Amino acid sequence: MTTWGLSATIKAPAAEILRFAAYHLGQGAHRLYIYLDDDNPTAFAACKAHPKIRVTHCDDAHWRTLNNGRRPVKHQVRQTFNATHAYNRPAEVDWLIHIDVDEFLVPEKPISEILATQPAEALCARVRPMEALATGTGFPTHFKAFVP
DSSP states (O other), X not given: OOOEEEEEEEOSOHHHHHHHHHHHHHTTOSEXXXXXXXXXXXXXXXXXXXXXXXXXEOSHHHHHHHHTTOOOSSXXXXXXXXXXXXXXXXXXXXXXXXXXXXXXXXXXXXXXXXHHTSOTTOOOOOOOOEEEOOOSSSSOOOEEOOOO
């Protein structure tokens, strides 16, 4: 069976982080690498308790390990460092994606089935997640997606 996981650097309320994690675990993710870009004890504890989630608090110690103690100013650079960190861990999945907390994979069939059809020499696959639009309610109800 083809396994997949995702990496995400997240600065959001705990409920949003946990909804994101639960959704992708429900989609069949074998592993989630959640990098909390801000101190969030509630989200950290809940993620730490789940056997399929590896959670990291991006504190000073984290940045000492990844970037000689310098926390990158731009969040895109922090995302790149964290995604690279997840990618360089001992392999726990066959495929790894990086997406944002407001993005959701909405496949027509199980993601592992889709990835299993990729040729063995494929180094990457294109994914077009749906992105939640701000609603002001805290729970996404409208999304934008790629229209082929």
